[in-house]
Amino acid sequence: MHITIDEGKCCGAGQCVLVAPDVFDQRDDDGVVILLDAEPGEDQHAVAREAAAVCPAAAILVDE
Template identity: 70%
Template sequence: MHILIDEDRCCGAGQCVLTAPEVFDQRDEDGIVVLLERRPPADEHAAVREAALICPAAAIEIRA
């Protein structure tokens, strides 16, 4: 799994952080997503997929 973030699309809702806090964080100044793990371990894959699905701005892309 490889994660790509489109910061221009991110609206700072924080759903990704709530769903996968080991993989995502937010910048303090504007709430834009920060990727902590570009290639997360297998035990985080389900949470990352869920975060991508619920992202209101569709700013998270997952590649195999």
């Protein structure tokens, strides 16, 4: 699994951080997503997929 982020799409909703805090964080100044782990371990795959699915801006791309 490989994750990419489109920061330009990110609206700072923070749903990704709530779902997968080991994979995503947010910048303090504007709330834009920070990718902590572009290739998370298998134990994080389900939450990474869920984070991409709940992102209101579709800013998270998961490549299996």
